[in-house]
Amino acid sequence: MKYIALLALSLFINQATYAQLSNTELDSLEIRKIYDMSLLNGKSYKWLDHLSNEIGGRLSGSVDAQRAVDYTKKELESLGLDKVWLQPVMVPKWVRGAKEFSYVESAPGSTRNINITALGGSVSTPEGGTKAQVIEVQGIEDLAHYGEAQIKGKIVFFNRPMRADLINTFEAYGGCVDQRYAGAAEAAKYGAVGVLVRSMNLRLDDFPHTGSMGYGDTPVNKRIPAAAVSTNDAEYLSGLLKIVKTTEVYMKINSSQLEDVKSYNVIGEITGSEFPNEYIIVGGHLDSWDLGDGAHDDGAGVVQSMEVLRLLKEIGYKPKRSIRVVLFMNEENGLRGGNEYAAVAKKNGENHIFALESDSGGFTPRGFSFQTEKSKFQQFLAWKPLFEPYLIHSFTIDHGGADIGPLENGNIVLAGLRPDSQRYFDYHHASNDTFEFVNKRELELGAASMTSLIYLVDKYGLE
Amino acid sequence: MKYIALLALSLFINQATYAQLSNTELDSLEIRKIYDMSLLNGKSYKWLDHLSNEIGGRLSGSVDAQRAVDYTKKELESLGLDKVWLQPVMVPKWVRGAKEFSYVESAPGSTRNINITALGGSVSTPEGGTKAQVIEVQGIEDLAHYGEAQIKGKIVFFNRPMRADLINTFEAYGGCVDQRYAGAAEAAKYGAVGVLVRSMNLRLDDFPHTGSMGYGDTPVNKRIPAAAVSTNDAEYLSGLLKIVKTTEVYMKINSSQLEDVKSYNVIGEITGSEFPNEYIIVGGHLDSWDLGDGAHDDGAGVVQSMEVLRLLKEIGYKPKRSIRVVLFMNEENGLRGGNEYAAVAKKNGENHIFALESDSGGFTPRGFSFQTEKSKFQQFLAWKPLFEPYLIHSFTIDHGGADIGPLENGNIVLAGLRPDSQRYFDYHHASNDTFEFVNKRELELGAASMTSLIYLVDKYGLE
Incomplete structure (x- = not known):
C-alpha cells in the first residue's frame, strides 16, 4: 500500500x-x-x-x-x-596537556574562575601563567581602532557573538570564526600577551568550545596563547569590564606542538x-x-x-x-x-x-x-x-x-x-x-x- | 543587503x-x-x-x-x-497516587523490577497489588485469536512496537496507540486481570510513557488496571516469556478518579x-x-x-x-x-x-x-x-x-x-x-x- x-x-x-x-x-x-x-x-x-x-x-x-x-x-x-x-x-600532533585554568580578578583577591579551553594550535602560557588586564573588542577590525597604546601588555577578549537572527547557523559561525582563527596573530601585532575568544556557540552555557587557530607568519617568539571562553563567562567578563575597567584575567595553558x-x-x-x-x-x-x-x-x-x-x-x-x-x-x-x-x-x-x-x-x-x-x-x-x-x-x-x-x-x-x-x-x-x-x-x-x-x-x- | x-x-x-x-x-x-x-x-x-x-x-x-x-x-x-x-x-481529576511498583518473577524468588507507569484514567490495583501470568500479544486484534481460554486470569502485555520505517513518527504512533487507549477495555472482555502496554516510544530506554486510556462501557466492577512499561523492559519481558512461559508480573497502581x-x-x-x-x-x-x-x-x-x-x-x-x-x-x-x-x-x-x-x-x-x-x-x-x-x-x-x-x-x-x-x-x-x-x-x-x-x-x- x-x-x-x-x-x-x-x-x-x-x-x-x-x-x-x-x-x-x-x-x-x-x-x-x-x-x-x-x-x-x-x-x-x-x-x-x-x-x-x-x-x-x-x-x-x-x-x-x-x-x-x-x-x-x-x-x-x-x-x-x-x-x-x-x-x-x-x-x-598538538597536545593540550593538563586542563587549562583561568580566573578573573576584579580587585586583589577578589577572583572568580572562568571556563576556558586552549584553541587548537595555541602555544602554552609561560610556566607561571599569563596575568594581565583585559581589553574587550568586537572583532579583529576593532584592533586598529584601539591601537598599540591600549592593547600592549593586555589580554585581548574577542567577544563578537554569533548572530541569532541568521536562520542557517553555519552562516552565523562564518561571521565570527575569524576571531578564533586569526585573533591571536592579529592581536600579537599590537603587543597583546594573550587572547580570549567568546566560544562559537549560540546558546548561553558553561562549555568552552575549542577549534583551530593559526599564527600565520608571526615569529615563534611573538606567538601568544589563545583560549576560548564559555558564552556564560564571556557575558560575565564583559559585564564586569563595564564596572571595573582594571579587571585582570589569569590564564594557564599547558599545550605543546610535537x-x-x-x-x-x-x-x-x-x-x-x-x-x-x-x-x-x-x-x-x-x-x-x-x-x-x-x-x-x-x-x-x-x-x-x-x-x-x-x-x-x-x-x-x-x-x-x-x-x-x-x-x-x-x-x-x-x-x-x-x-x-x-x-x-x-x-x-x-x-x-x-x-x-x-x-x-x-x-x-x-x-x-x-x-x-x-x-x-x-x-x-x-x-x-x-x-x-x-x-x-x-x-x-x-x-x-x-x-x-x-x-x-x-x-x-x-x-x-x-x-x-x-x-x-x-x-x-x-x-x-x-x-x-x-x-x-x-x-x-x-x-x-x-x-x-x-x-x-x-x-x-x-x- | x-x-x-x-x-x-x-x-x-x-x-x-x-x-x-x-x-x-x-x-x-x-x-x-x-x-x-x-x-x-x-x-x-x-x-x-x-x-x-x-x-x-x-x-x-x-x-x-x-x-x-x-x-x-x-x-x-x-x-x-x-x-x-x-x-x-x-x-x-485523576490522580496517580504513590509511584507505581512492578516486577517480573520468572521463578519463585527470582525477580527483577521493571519500570511501569499507570495509564491516565486507570483504576488502581487491589490493595495487595495484582500478580498473574502474562500473555504477550501484538495488538487488540490478537485477543480474539487467543480467546478467554488463554487470557482469563492473566495480565495481557500489548507489545506491538511503533514502526521505525515510517518517516512521520506521528503515523507510527497512530498505528500503536489503540493498544494504550482501548487495550484494557478489550482485554477485560476475555477475563484479563491487568494490562501492560509497551510505551509509545521509538527509542529503547527506561522511561515508561503514560497517556490516556478509556474503559468505554466496561462496567465499573470489571475494570482492570493498565500501565505502560518502558521499551527496554518490554524487550526484556518479551525475551523472558520466550524462555519461561510461566513468568509472572506483579504490579501495584495507586490511582484514584476524583x-x-x-x-x-x-x-x-x-x-x-x-x-x-x-x-x-x-x-x-x-x-x-x-x-x-x-x-x-x-x-x-x-x-x-x-x-x-x-x-x-x-x-x-x-x-x-x-x-x-x-x-x-x-x-x-x-x-x-x-x-x-x-x-x-x-x-x-x-x-x-x-x-x-x-x-x-x-x-x-x-x-x-x-x-x-x-x-x-x-x-x-x-x-x-x-x-x-x-x-x-x-x-x-x-x-x-x-x-x-x-x-x-x-x-x-x-x-x-x-x-x-x-x-x-x-x-x-x-x-x-x-x-x-x-x-x-x-x-x-x-x-x-x-x-x-x-x-x-x-x-x-x-x-
Missing part, C-alpha cells in the same frame, strides 16, 4: 515518457528499500556508539585516532567490500562493474577535537559514510562505477588527509566524478548542497521529488565540504549533506559533543539520504 | 502584477521582522522555563494546573492586549480594527501529564501561542480581525477545554475563520498542515514562498489539531504547526519531557512561523 502510494506520487510529479516513468518507479522502490534498511536494520548508530564511547575524542596524532583507524578498517573489512586499505599521511606523526585515511571500495575508473566517493573525517567524543563532529559523518556502502550491498545493488568510502584524517587542524587523498587520486589518474561529504552533525537531514554550475545542478534538481517522501526539501548550489575540497578540478561535483543546523553549535568542538546528543533516527535518515543520492549518481552518471 | 536579497527572491518567485509584488515585498519585510524579534528578543523560552521549572507537570484538576492558569493569565495581562479572561470549564473540578481556558485577545467579529485563534494546551514538566507537550505550544500575540504587538502590527490566544485546559484526558471553547463561540455567534494549534513539540518547524478543501488550500500554498527563507517547506492538507477540532463547521480552516517529528516520542508523556530538551532556537523559529501565518491570514482574510 505504501509503495503504491509512493509510486503514484512519483508518477504524478514526473510528467515524462513511459520509459522515464519506469525508471522513476524503480528508483522509488530502491530508495524505499534503502531507508527501510537504514531505519530497521541500520548499523550506523552501533558504530557511532563504539567510536564515541569505546574510543572517544580522536585528535590527530593521538593514540585514540589510531584506535579509530584500526576499528573502522576492521569494520569495513567485515562488509565484504572489494578493497579496504589505509592511505598513509603525516599529521601535526613532531608530525604518521597516520592514515581509511578507504573502502566497491569496484564498479561497468566504469571502474569512474570514482564516486562519500566521506567524513575520522579525527575530532579532544574535549568530547566527536559524536556529531564528525563521528556521525564517518558512520553514515560507512553505512552508505553497507546499505548498497544489503539491498543487493551492484554499482556501475567504483564507490569509495573515505574516512579522512586531520580535518580539524590541518586537512592533511583531504589534501593527500586528492594528491594520490590525481597522481593515479583516477577520474573522480562525484564526492559527497557529511560533516555538519548527525541531525535530521534537510537536503544537500552542490558545488557545481547551474547546468549540472539541473540533473540533481530533477531527482528532488524522489527525496520528498523523506522530507528532504533543500537542494542548493553551495559549498561541498572541507575534506573533499582539494578534489575540485572544474569537473567533479562536490556535495554536502545538509542536516538541520539549529543545534549544531550547542555541541561543536565542546566537551558535550557526546553520543547521547545524537538521535538514532536522525542519524539513520541522514545515512539513507546519502545512500540514495550515491545510488542515483552511480546509476545515471553525471552529464 | 539581506532584506534586498529576500525581496529579490520573493519578486522572482511571485510572477504577478505590480500591486501584488508590492504586497509580497511588504510581507517579506514584516515576516523578517517577526523572525528577528522572536530570535533576538523572544520571550517564549523564558516563559517555558517558568512553566517547566517553576510550575512543572500540570495535570487537569491539579494545583499546578491552577498555578499555570494564574501565571499565563498574569503574563498575558502584561502584554497590553485588549482583553484577557478565564473561561470556566469542569475537568476530570470528582470533576472547576478549571479554566486562558484567553487573550487583540480586538480587530475592521472586522472585530471575525476571529482567528492560536493555541496550545495548558494541561500536561504529571510525570515530566510538559515542556514539549505542550508547554512549547502554550508559549509559542502567547508569543504570537506579543510579536504582533512588538512589530507594531494592528490586526484587522480579532486575534485570540487560547490556552486550552484538559487536552490530555478529556478535551473539555476544547469542547467548551467551541460551545461558547457557537453560542455567542462568533465567526471563527481560522484556528492554528501547536501541539507537536518545540522542535524545528518544518511546515503546517491545513484541515480544509483543496480550493482553500491554494491560498496557503501561494504564501509558501514567503516561508522558504526560513526553511519551512511542508504545506499539506491534513489534520489541524485536537483542541481546535470542535470548532470544525465546514467553513473554518483548522491548521497545525508541524515541527520535525523525529525526537518527539523520545519525550512524549514521559518523565524526561523537561525544559533541557527544548532548544531555544527551535522553539523560537516555531513561534515566528506561527506568527507569520497568523499575520497573513489576518491581513488577507480567507476566501
Whole structure:
C-alpha cells in the first residue's frame, strides 16, 4: 500500500515518457528499500556508539585516532567490500596537556574562575601563567581602532557573538570564526600577551568550545596563547569590564606542538562493474577535537559514510562505477588527509566524478548542497521529488565540504549533506559533543539520504 | 543587503502584477521582522522555563494546573492586549497516587523490577497489588485469536512496537496507540486481570510513557488496571516469556478518579480594527501529564501561542480581525477545554475563520498542515514562498489539531504547526519531557512561523 502510494506520487510529479516513468518507479522502490534498511536494520548508530564511547575524542596524532583507524578498517573489512586499505599521511600532533585554568580578578583577591579551553594550535602560557588586564573588542577590525597604546601588555577578549537572527547557523559561525582563527596573530601585532575568544556557540552555557587557530607568519617568539571562553563567562567578563575597567584575567595553558606523526585515511571500495575508473566517493573525517567524543563532529559523518556502502550491498545493488568510502584524517587542524587523498587520486589518474561529504552533525537531514554550475545542478534538481517522501526539501548550489575540497578540478561535483543546523553549535568542538546528543533516527535518515543520492549518481552518471 | 536579497527572491518567485509584488515585498519585510524579534528578543523560552521549572507537570484538576492558569493569565495581562479572561470549564481529576511498583518473577524468588507507569484514567490495583501470568500479544486484534481460554486470569502485555520505517513518527504512533487507549477495555472482555502496554516510544530506554486510556462501557466492577512499561523492559519481558512461559508480573497502581473540578481556558485577545467579529485563534494546551514538566507537550505550544500575540504587538502590527490566544485546559484526558471553547463561540455567534494549534513539540518547524478543501488550500500554498527563507517547506492538507477540532463547521480552516517529528516520542508523556530538551532556537523559529501565518491570514482574510 505504501509503495503504491509512493509510486503514484512519483508518477504524478514526473510528467515524462513511459520509459522515464519506469525508471522513476524503480528508483522509488530502491530508495524505499534503502531507508527501510537504514531505519530497521541500520548499523550506523552501533558504530557511532563504539567510536564515541569505546574510543572517544580522536585528535590527530593521538593514540585514540589510531584506535579509530584500526576499528573502522576492521569494520569495513567485515562488509565484504572489494578493497579496504589505509592511505598513509603525516599529521601535526598538538597536545593540550593538563586542563587549562583561568580566573578573573576584579580587585586583589577578589577572583572568580572562568571556563576556558586552549584553541587548537595555541602555544602554552609561560610556566607561571599569563596575568594581565583585559581589553574587550568586537572583532579583529576593532584592533586598529584601539591601537598599540591600549592593547600592549593586555589580554585581548574577542567577544563578537554569533548572530541569532541568521536562520542557517553555519552562516552565523562564518561571521565570527575569524576571531578564533586569526585573533591571536592579529592581536600579537599590537603587543597583546594573550587572547580570549567568546566560544562559537549560540546558546548561553558553561562549555568552552575549542577549534583551530593559526599564527600565520608571526615569529615563534611573538606567538601568544589563545583560549576560548564559555558564552556564560564571556557575558560575565564583559559585564564586569563595564564596572571595573582594571579587571585582570589569569590564564594557564599547558599545550605543546610535537613532531608530525604518521597516520592514515581509511578507504573502502566497491569496484564498479561497468566504469571502474569512474570514482564516486562519500566521506567524513575520522579525527575530532579532544574535549568530547566527536559524536556529531564528525563521528556521525564517518558512520553514515560507512553505512552508505553497507546499505548498497544489503539491498543487493551492484554499482556501475567504483564507490569509495573515505574516512579522512586531520580535518580539524590541518586537512592533511583531504589534501593527500586528492594528491594520490590525481597522481593515479583516477577520474573522480562525484564526492559527497557529511560533516555538519548527525541531525535530521534537510537536503544537500552542490558545488557545481547551474547546468549540472539541473540533473540533481530533477531527482528532488524522489527525496520528498523523506522530507528532504533543500537542494542548493553551495559549498561541498572541507575534506573533499582539494578534489575540485572544474569537473567533479562536490556535495554536502545538509542536516538541520539549529543545534549544531550547542555541541561543536565542546566537551558535550557526546553520543547521547545524537538521535538514532536522525542519524539513520541522514545515512539513507546519502545512500540514495550515491545510488542515483552511480546509476545515471553525471552529464 | 539581506532584506534586498529576500525581496529579490520573493519578486522572482511571485510572477504577478505590480500591486501584488508590492504586497509580497511588504510581507517579506514584516515576516523578517517577526523572525528577528522572536530570535533576538523572544520571550517564549523564558516563559517555558517558568512553566517547566517553576510550575512543572500540570495535570487537569491539579494545583499546578491552577498555578499555570494564574501565571499565563498574569503574563498575558502584561502584554497590553485588549482583553484577557478565564473561561470556566469542569475537568476530570485523576490522580496517580504513590509511584507505581512492578516486577517480573520468572521463578519463585527470582525477580527483577521493571519500570511501569499507570495509564491516565486507570483504576488502581487491589490493595495487595495484582500478580498473574502474562500473555504477550501484538495488538487488540490478537485477543480474539487467543480467546478467554488463554487470557482469563492473566495480565495481557500489548507489545506491538511503533514502526521505525515510517518517516512521520506521528503515523507510527497512530498505528500503536489503540493498544494504550482501548487495550484494557478489550482485554477485560476475555477475563484479563491487568494490562501492560509497551510505551509509545521509538527509542529503547527506561522511561515508561503514560497517556490516556478509556474503559468505554466496561462496567465499573470489571475494570482492570493498565500501565505502560518502558521499551527496554518490554524487550526484556518479551525475551523472558520466550524462555519461561510461566513468568509472572506483579504490579501495584495507586490511582484514584476524583470528582470533576472547576478549571479554566486562558484567553487573550487583540480586538480587530475592521472586522472585530471575525476571529482567528492560536493555541496550545495548558494541561500536561504529571510525570515530566510538559515542556514539549505542550508547554512549547502554550508559549509559542502567547508569543504570537506579543510579536504582533512588538512589530507594531494592528490586526484587522480579532486575534485570540487560547490556552486550552484538559487536552490530555478529556478535551473539555476544547469542547467548551467551541460551545461558547457557537453560542455567542462568533465567526471563527481560522484556528492554528501547536501541539507537536518545540522542535524545528518544518511546515503546517491545513484541515480544509483543496480550493482553500491554494491560498496557503501561494504564501509558501514567503516561508522558504526560513526553511519551512511542508504545506499539506491534513489534520489541524485536537483542541481546535470542535470548532470544525465546514467553513473554518483548522491548521497545525508541524515541527520535525523525529525526537518527539523520545519525550512524549514521559518523565524526561523537561525544559533541557527544548532548544531555544527551535522553539523560537516555531513561534515566528506561527506568527507569520497568523499575520497573513489576518491581513488577507480567507476566501
